[in-house]
Amino acid sequence: MPALGMAQDSGVIAAWRVEAGDRVAPGDVVMEVETDKSVQEIEAREDGYIARLLFEAGAEVPVGEVVAEVVATAEEAAAAAAGAGEGTAGAAPGGEDASSDSGSEPIPAPAAEAAPATEPREILPPEPASPPAAPPSTPPASFPGRVLASPKAKAIAAAHGLDLAGIRAAVGREPLHARDVEAALAEHSTAPAPATGPTRLSLRAVTEAGGWQELCARLGGLSARRAALASLVGGAWRREGPDTTGALRVEVVGLHGEPRLFADPDRSRLGAAEPIAEGTPDLRVIDATGSSLREVEGPPEGGADLWLLPAEGEVLSLVLQARSGILNTAGAAAILDGVARRLRNPLYQLL
Template sequence: MPHDVIMPALGMAQDSGLIVSWLKSPGDAVKAGDALMEVETDKATMEVEAQADGFLTRVTAAAGDNVPVGNVVAVIAETADAEEDEADPAAQPEAVEEPPNESASTDMPEGKSVIMPALGMAQDTGLLVSWQKAPGDAVAADDVLFEVETDKSTMEVPAGHDGFIAALLAEAGDSVPVGESVAIISAEKPADPQRRSAAAAAKPAAASPASGTRAQEAPPAKATAPVKPTPAPVKVAAVEGVILASPKARRLALEEGLNLSRLVEAGHPQPFHVRDLETLRTMPARDAATAASSGETAARHLSARVSSDGLARFLAWAREETDRSADATTLLAGFAKASLSAVEGHADPVVLVETMYGSARFPAPAQDDEYTASEEADLIVRDLRASSLSGLRMGAEAAPVLTLVQDGETLTLTLECAPGDLDARAAIALVSEFAGRLENPLRHLL
C-alpha cells in the first residue's frame, strides 16, 4: 500500500522544515533506509530516510520550499506508474459541506498549538507519559511541558512558546498521533483553562438534523471521509541475551538498583515499560551471594564536555571539499572505530551509529546479512544533537554506548556500559580518545 512521506519534526519547537534538496527523483526506486531528501531547520540539516520499499511518486514540494511539520511531501507507491490517481477531479469523493462545529469553535480557547512531535521517522504516535505544567500555568518557550515515550526513547518536550496554558488536550497515558495538538498556549492568562483527554478532543460533534438529511441524500461512499486506522501496537521479539525495555524503564531501574533480568527469569513478556517496575519492586530481595552471581552491579557512566565549534567547522569544510557528500554519521563512526581500536586493540570493530531518524552499521552489512541492532555491535554511538536533551543516564545495554547531545555551543559525550564490557581504565581512555577527536577532528586525520 502507498506510504506517505511527511515533513518530520527535527526539533521539539519546530513548525516547518526547509527542503534543501531531493536525493531521489520522481519515479526512482527506493528502499527503506535510503536517503530521500535533505531538510534544514534552525538547528540542524538532516537526511530524511524512506520508511518503505517502492517508487517515489506524487512529490508535492520542491527544493527551497518551507513545509509545515506533518505535511505530506511525497508518496512511496508500489509501482512507478502509480501516478496521480487522485489528480482527476472526477475520481475525488465529493466534499460534503458540514455545519460548523459550534462546540469546537466556542469551547476551544485561542492560542498557539503544541503538537505531538515525531521523535523518529517511523513513529506514528507518542505516549504522553506526564504533564509538567497545569492548565492556567505561565510557561516560557524553553520550559519542559510534557514527557513523551516512543518505542525507542523518552523525551522531555518544551512548550515552544511563551504564554499561559489555555488547554491540555490529552491526559497522561494517552497515545496521541504525531502532528495532533496536545496543548494550546495563549498570550493572555485564560479565564477558564481546560483539560481533556485525547479521545474526547478527537470525538466528532454530533451531526445536526440538517447534516443528517444531507448525508442521506448523498451516496454512501461520499457521505464521510475515510478514517485512517489506528496503527496496531508493534510486537517486539525477544533476542537471546538482550533485555528489551523502554529507555525510561532502564533509567528508573538503574536509579533504584533494580535488575530487569529478574523479570526475564520470572517469565514476564518483553519489552518492559515503567509499569513493569512495580512488579519488580514487589519481588523478594536476593541475598548478597545471589545478587553478585547474577551481575547486579552498577553500570559505568562517564561524561565529557567539549566545544562544538571544531566538529561544525570540520563538517562544513568536508562538505565543501567533497561536494556535500560528507555526513556526520560517517565521521562519528570513524571517530568511534579509531578510538575503540586505540583502547581495546580491535582490528576492525563494528560500530552502530543511531540518530533520532535511523541507524547505520559500520562496516555496512552484506545485503543478505540479517542483523538486529546492538547485539552485533562492539560500540553504539547515539547522535542526539538534534534533540533537546542536555544530558542523560540510561544504563548499560548489550554493547557500550557513546551518546552525543548538544547544549548551546557545548557537546556532551556520555559513555555507559556494563563493568564487564570495559574496565575503568579502558572506559576513561575511550571517552578521552573520542572527546579529543570531537574537539579537534584534524587529530583524527593525522
Template sequence: MPHEVIMPALGMAQDTGKIVSWLKSTGDPVKAGDALFEVETDKATMEVESPADGYLTDVQADAGADVPVGQVIALVSETAESSGAVAHSPVDTDAPDDAPLPEGKAVIMPALGMAQDTGVIVAWHKGLGDPVAAGDILFEVETDKATMEVEAGADGFVAALLAEATESAPVGETIAIISAEKPTNPVQRSMADGAISKPATTPDQTPKAEAKDEQKSAPTAKQVSKAPPTKPTVKSADGRILASPKARRLALEQGLDLNRLVEAGHPQPFHVADLEVLRALPAQTVETAAAPSHRLTAEVPTDGFSEFALWAAENAGLKDANAVLAGLAAASLGHETAIIMVESFGQSRAYQVPAGAFSSIVEAEDDTAPDLILRDLRMSRVSTVNLGAENAPVLTLTQAKGGLSITLECAGHHLSASAAISLLSEFSGRMEQPLRHLL
C-alpha cells in the first residue's frame, strides 16, 4: 500500500509551504528517513523525509510551487510505476453528515514531527460560537513526543468543532472551522462516532456532564482508553516505556507507576488520558521485584569531541556545543526524535533532537521530561560516579588518562541490558570519532 507524503506544518499559523527543491526524482528508490524535498515557509526551511522504504511516485507539485499544509504531494510506492492517483487535500470538508458544515477557514491537525501520523486533542480552549483572534490558543495537541498549544490562525468565530477532547485525529484532518461571521448553527462532531452531527453545546456543558458520570462510577480502561480494546498492544523493542513527556511528568508528580499500565497490557504509547486508567487499576497486594538497574563504564582513549565542536562552530555555524553534544547522544539512543537534557557547569538545558541535521536541533521546554540525561563533568575534578538510577538514563562524562570516561546509569525498566550496552558503545564511539555521525 502506498504511503502518502504530505506538506508538513512548520508553524502553528502556517497555511502553505513552498517546495524549494526536490532531492529525489520520480521513480527513485528511497529509504525511510531519506530527504525527499526542501520546504520553505516565512519562518523556516526544512528537509522532509520519506515515511517508508519504496519508490517516489505520483509527484503532484514542482519546485517553486506553494502547497497547502496537509495536502498530499507525492506517494512512496512499492514499485517505481506511477499509480495515477490524484493527491487530495485534507482540508476538504465535504464529509457525509446530517448537517452541512459552515463556510470558513479549516483548522487541521498539525504535524509536530516528520514521522507523526496522528495527534491527540488534549483540550479545546475555545467553544462553539466563541470569537477568536488569529493568535489566540484554540486547542492543545499531544503526540508521543511533545505537547503543544495550537493557535486559531485566523480572526473570526468558532463555527465547527469536528473532534472532541481526548480524541485522536490524523495529521492534516480538518478538526475545526473558523468563520468570518458569527455562526447561526454551529456544528459539534466527534471523530469516534463517524463525524455524526450533534446539537451545539456551550464549552462548559459537556465537561460538567462527564464529571457527574465520573462521580457515579470509577473510570475503566474501556471508558477512557484512547484506543478500542481490540487494538494490539504496542511495545518498544528495547523494553522502554513509550509515553508522552507530559504523561511522564504528571505520573512522576502524582506518584503513579507507568509500569502498572504495561503489566495490565494497556496499549502504548501512553498519553495523559491513560493516567485515569492507571488510577482506576486495583491496588497492588503483592510487591513485585524491580528490574535490576544498570551501571556501565567505557574508557575512550582520546577526546575527539572538543576539536569537533570547534570545527562545527567555525565551519557549520553550530555555536552551541551542548546542542552538538545532545545530537550525538540522541543518535546513539536511536530514537526518531529525542529530548536530551544536558547538564554542565551547574546548569541544565533541554534539547529536542529530531533525526537528521544538527541544525534542526532546538531547545525544549524546561519542564519537558527527558529521554536521556547527559552530565558533562569534563571540566570538574570528579573522576568516577556512582549516583544510581534516575527518572531517565544518565550518561556522565569525566576526564581519564588523556581521554574520557563515560558512565551509563539507568533503571532496568528504562533500558534492557543489551540496549544499555548498545547505547554506551555507540556514544563512546561518537565521542572518540564524532565524524562517524556524519557518515
C-alpha cells in the first residue's frame, strides 16, 4: 500500500483491476486506492504475473503492507494460486508489492538482490512519507540515475576508480559520505586487482611474419593454426616473460568460430596442442590477421590480451594489453618481442 499523502497511514482498496494469473507490465493499472481525499490508480512497476491478491476490494490496508504478489512466470503464478488455500497471506514468502507511489523510487532491499530468481522476490514498498515529528535526519532520498554523495566522497571514489552505485548498494543508504567510500576502498585494497581497474599497459610491435605464414600454409587447417599460435605465444610467455613456472593457459580467439583454450601449449609439437574444455586463460590471443582491423583501443577483456593485426604485406602488427598487476612493462615488452621473433621465424621456439 503506497503512501499517497503526508499524513496517510492506510488506504482503502477501492477496486482491483487485475486478478491472479494476469500478466502485468510497468505502467499497467493494478488497483484503485481510495484515501480521504481522492481515488488514485496504482500502477505495476515490474513485469510479471499476479500470483495472489492478498486483500479483497474494500479492505483498508496500512501503508507499507504488501497487497499482492507478482512472480516471474505464469507457472509460478499458477502454483501460487494452487497453494493459496493453505498458507496464510501474511506468512507468504513475500512477493513484489505491485503498487507504486507517486514520489521517489524505492531502494530494493539488498537481500532481495541475492534471492534466487525462481522464488518470488520481495521488494519493499516505498517508505511512508516522514511524519512531521520525525527528526531532521536523512530520508532515503533517491534520484533516478544519480547517486547522492558528498563532494569529498565523490572525489575519493573518482581518484580510485570506485563505483558509487556499487557502494550505495553495499551500504544500503544515501547520501554517501567520505567514510563510506573509504570503507569500500579499504575492502577493495585487500581484494585482488579489480577487473575494472583503471590502469593498464599497452605495447605495440611490428614484425615481418613470413616464417609464420609459411608455417600456416604447411599446417593447413584452422585448428592446427590456432594450436600453433598458442604454442608460439605460450613459448614466448614462459621463456621470455617474468613468470616461468606454473601452468599456463592460452586462449586463441579468431574473429570467427569458437575460442580455443590450451593448457601449456608450448610443451606440444607446433600445431599439435589439444584444446581443453574450461579454465581461465592467462593470456588471450586475438588473431585478426585476415581482417581489416588496424588498431585496437580500450581496456583488455581478459587480464592480458594479445592482438595480431595485419599491417602491410607479410608485416604483422602486435598489440599487447594487460591490466595492472598482471604484467609489468619490462615483462610485457620481453614477451611481445619473443612473440614477434617467433612469428618472423618459428624456429626460435626451439632455442
